[in-house]
Amino acid sequence: NAGVIQTPRHKVTGKGQEATLWCEPISGHSAVFWYRQTIVQGLEFLTYFRNQAPIDDSGMPKERFSAQMPNQSHSTLKIQSTQPQDSAVYLCASSFTTGGCEQYFGPGTRLTVL
Amino acid sequence: GDSVTQKQGQVTLSEDDFLFINCTYSTTTYPTLFWYVQYPGQGPQLLLKVTTANNKGISRGFEATYDKGTTSFHLQKASVQESDSAVYFCALAYTGGADRLTFGKGTQLIIQP
Numbered sequence: 001n002a003g004v005i006q007t008p009r010h011k012v013t014g015k016g017q018e019a020t021l022w023c024e025p026i027s028g029h030s031a032v033f034w035y036r037q038t039i040v041q042g043l044e045f046l047t048y049f050r051n052q053a054p055i056d057d058s059g060m061p062k063e064r065f066s067a068q069m070p071n072q073s074h075s076t077l078k079i080q081s082t083q084p085q086d087s088a089v090y091l092c093a094s095s096f097t098t099g100g101c102e103q104y105f106g107p108g109t110r111l112t113v114l
Numbered sequence: 115g116d117s118v119t120q121k122q123g124q125v126t127l128s129e130d131d132f133l134f135i136n137c138t139y140s141t142t143t144y145p146t147l148f149w150y151v152q153y154p155g156q157g158p159q160l161l162l163k164v165t166t167a168n169n170k171g172i173s174r175g176f177e178a179t180y181d182k183g184t185t186s187f188h189l190q191k192a193s194v195q196e197s198d199s200a201v202y203f204c205a206l207a208y209t210g211g212a213d214r215l216t217f218g219k220g221t222q223l224i225i226q227p
């Protein structure tokens with residue numbers, strides 16, 4: 001079991017550029033979550049999919065951030081026109097939707113916006 | 115809204131000391147509670163899960179206890195080792211099903227050899 005896979009592990013962008021982050025959930029898990037981690041704000045929920053359908057995006061900044069899950073094996077988080085305040089570690093987690101539903105996290109993508 | 119308070123930002127202990135980290139929560143429901151541990155360069159790893167049904171969880175020498183009366187839950191370990199050095203997060207979910215997690219700010223545990 002490979003666990004949750006996130007690529008790239010590190011990404012550096014210039015201010016105003018676009019960044020796309022990828023997540024491959026654990027095989028068989030049908031819920032995918034995105035979180036953001038910074039020193040100041042800690043771990044913050046962004047958005048969540050169940051069976052590929054968006055369920056809750058209440059944590060997503062309304063502009064510039066979007067997430068998709070085109071198939072059960074991957075999800076993407078896209079940030080348009082990146083700003084220095086977007087610099088953070090972006091974490092993806094997956095879980096089952098029945099039973100224990102414990103979330104398992106990937107290693108994260110460290111985004112640095114210059 | 116729901117919130118989790120983890121006041122201890124850093125705890126420094128020596129090997130074989132007793133560990134106690136406390137979290138309090140505020141929510142209108144009876145949530146499911148979790149402890150995660152994070153090592154440098156890695157994502158959070160699930161350490162323990164506690165529900166209203168069981169009130170207590172045990173894993174890898176760590177024990178978590180849930181007190182609905184005081185809306186608190188704490189993590190303890192009888193004898194810490196240097197390898198336990200990490201950041202520990204408490205978190206809650208509204209329900210036992212697939213649901214977003216609300217995290218505390220984390221406690222950096224430093225174990226002096």
